[in-house]
Amino acid sequence: MATALTLERLNEASCDEFVALLDGVYEHSPWIAEQAWAHRPFDTLAALKYALVQVLRASDRATRIALIRAHPELAGKAMVNRSLTAESSHEQDASGLTSCTEQEFARLQQLNADYNAKFGWPFTLAVRGPRGSGLRREEIIRTFERRLQGHPDFELAECVRNVHRIAEIRLNEKFGFVPVLGNQAWDCAQLLARHSDADDGSALTVTYLTAAHRACATQLQSWMRECGFDDVRLDAVGNVVGVYKGHVATGARRARTLLTGSHYDTVRDGGKFDGRLGIFVPMICVRELHRRGERLPFDVEVVGFAEEEGQRYRATFLGSGALTGDFEPQWLDQLDAQDIAMRQAMREAGLPGTVHAIAAERRDPRDYQGFVEVHIEQGPVLNALDLPLGVVTSINGSVRYVGEVIGMASHAGTTPMDSRKDAAVAVAELALYLERRAAATPHLVGTIGILQVPNGSINVVPGRCDFSLDIRATDDATRDACTADVLAELQRICERRGVSYRVERTLCAAAAPSAPDWQARWEHAVRAVGLPVWRMPSGAGHDAMKLHEVMPQAMLFVRGLNAGISHNPLESSTNDDMQLAVEAFGHLLQQLAAHNP
Numbered sequence: 001m002a003t004a005l006t007l008e009r010l011n012e013a014s015c016d017e018f019v020a021l022l023d024g025v026y027e028h029s030p031w032i033a034e035q036a037w038a039h040r041p042f043d044t045l046a047a048l049k050y051a052l053v054q055v056l057r058a059s060d061r062a063t064r065i066a067l068i069r070a071h072p073e074l075a076g077k078a079m080v081n082r083s084l085t086a087e088s089s090h091e092q093d094a095s096g097l098t099s100c101t102e103q104e105f106a107r108l109q110q111l112n113a114d115y116n117a118k119f120g121w122p123f124t125l126a127v128r129g130p131r132g133s134g135l136r137r138e139e140i141i142r143t144f145e146r147r148l149q150g151h152p153d154f155e156l157a158e159c160v161r162n163v164h165r166i167a168e169i170r171l172n173e174k175f176g177f178v179p180v181l182g183n184q185a186w187d188c189a190q191l192l193a194r195h196s197d198a199d200d201g202s203a204l205t206v207t208y209l210t211a212a213h214r215a216c217a218t219q220l221q222s223w224m225r226e227c228g229f230d231d232v233r234l235d236a237v238g239n240v241v242g243v244y245k246g247h248v249a250t251g252a253r254r255a256r257t258l259l260t261g262s263h264y265d266t267v268r269d270g271g272k273f274d275g276r277l278g279i280f281v282p283m284i285c286v287r288e289l290h291r292r293g294e295r296l297p298f299d300v301e302v303v304g305f306a307e308e309e310g311q312r313y314r315a316t317f318l319g320s321g322a323l324t325g326d327f328e329p330q331w332l333d334q335l336d337a338q339d340i341a342m343r344q345a346m347r348e349a350g351l352p353g354t355v356h357a358i359a360a361e362r363r364d365p366r367d368y369q370g371f372v373e374v375h376i377e378q379g380p381v382l383n384a385l386d387l388p389l390g391v392v393t394s395i396n397g398s399v400r401y402v403g404e405v406i407g408m409a410s411h412a413g414t415t416p417m418d419s420r421k422d423a424a425v426a427v428a429e430l431a432l433y434l435e436r437r438a439a440a441t442p443h444l445v446g447t448i449g450i451l452q453v454p455n456g457s458i459n460v461v462p463g464r465c466d467f468s469l470d471i472r473a474t475d476d477a478t479r480d481a482c483t484a485d486v487l488a489e490l491q492r493i494c495e496r497r498g499v500s501y502r503v504e505r506t507l508c509a510a511a512a513p514s515a516p517d518w519q520a521r522w523e524h525a526v527r528a529v530g531l532p533v534w535r536m537p538s539g540a541g542h543d544a545m546k547l548h549e550v551m552p553q554a555m556l557f558v559r560g561l562n563a564g565i566s567h568n569p570l571e572s573s574t575n576d577d578m579q580l581a582v583e584a585f586g587h588l589l590q591q592l593a594a595h596n597p
């Protein structure tokens, strides 16, 4: 076996040597390595990968298409007549494409033809997949079918991203690098996803205190014990709490605990990484510390929050809310869709189900340094930037309204255009205004997600229109200014159109800006793994929002695949990205250890 490539070797290489050493990483495209050469030295493998990615980002469309065309068709002619490069042949073999059934082979041929006809370049997919161990043939075919529906611009970018993933795996092999810690995170996610409320195994749904939810809690506790946590318990609301004890020098004052974690419940038909990744990452860090026999000068408390998504009961953040003392006693009387009270669900799960027991979970913020949370981005930003990690600046403040515009239902044939009182077009006009208003300010988003004519008919001018408003921004003032403008515009639209309206605010959540020193720790950690820092707001709410009320907090985002889709079974990330998240978390722990000697 050839000796593994090292960064020292690459950093010292002449341009020609450098290109030769990276031969085969990008199919038939030595110019990529040639241009990356100037960016030496590379401190980490991640930094090298990023430099190669940057070369392609700077290239034009024709160059990218040429690179994609340099790749063989999946299960194409080159595979059949055995003229693939060694790398491609190995990959297509590993994914089992060479042993397709006749039917599968025919289907792939058809998809290849359709894809080429639609886009003008071959379908490119990293068949080794996000775990690096190979996609199954049916996964490949499903992905092919889905991507055939895409927009050409998106699909071009998606092909290039797959080229990078192929290159990443080839580089790992050249360096003899296995993302062991990322693989552990990936494998935990798969194993935990075996527990679902949907008993046919078709969808991942884990709602508060169901049998699947309790099985997840049991699994998390047993993993935490295996990882070497000293205290592992299920708390009064079903949070899984693991503490890895720090060492305290004799006579020294005990340093405060670091709190971290995320949620293990899911939405209906959700993803395997939402929330859970933020439990696995610190868990794996503790496992590494324990393996090395290393103790930090402070305790690390990892919490798997029982509930964040608000699916079974109307209460949300009840897991993190119990820690901040915000669990409202009347929540215990809430009923689920089967009329099971929360108190009863708790008792069936072996929890006390009493206000007293829950109140006792409240943490004293003075015992804690702060809270950090790792979370999959749940958005398209990092994926589009080709960046594995992002540092969160603020969790957006949000406001929601539901409302109704009341016009006059009338005959679609006989009512002249100038004498209509159309409720739906009034809302449509508002939606266009909101789109313009939000787009004009950075990090402000506004959505009318419900626009519905109750009992609407094809031949009736809409007399009523239900609508919703969802406005979010990195700070409350920006959000409130937009909200005020939108409500004023609604009034103007309705006056001009001679219709009336009512709106009701259903939610108002304050923005949770990251604590600057904690955000800086994540930034150092990201630089330490060899990546540039990308700062971004979180458009979604997270447990960190809740902890923000009582202690400093900051979050780290991990890139999601498939345009960062989340709350969807397609939600995914790679073993390499999760490896970087674990490494960054480890770095944050070392920074804190240096601060609290």
Ligand SMILES: [Zn+2]
Binding pocket: 263, 274, 275, 308, 375, 542
């Ligand atoms: Zn989440």
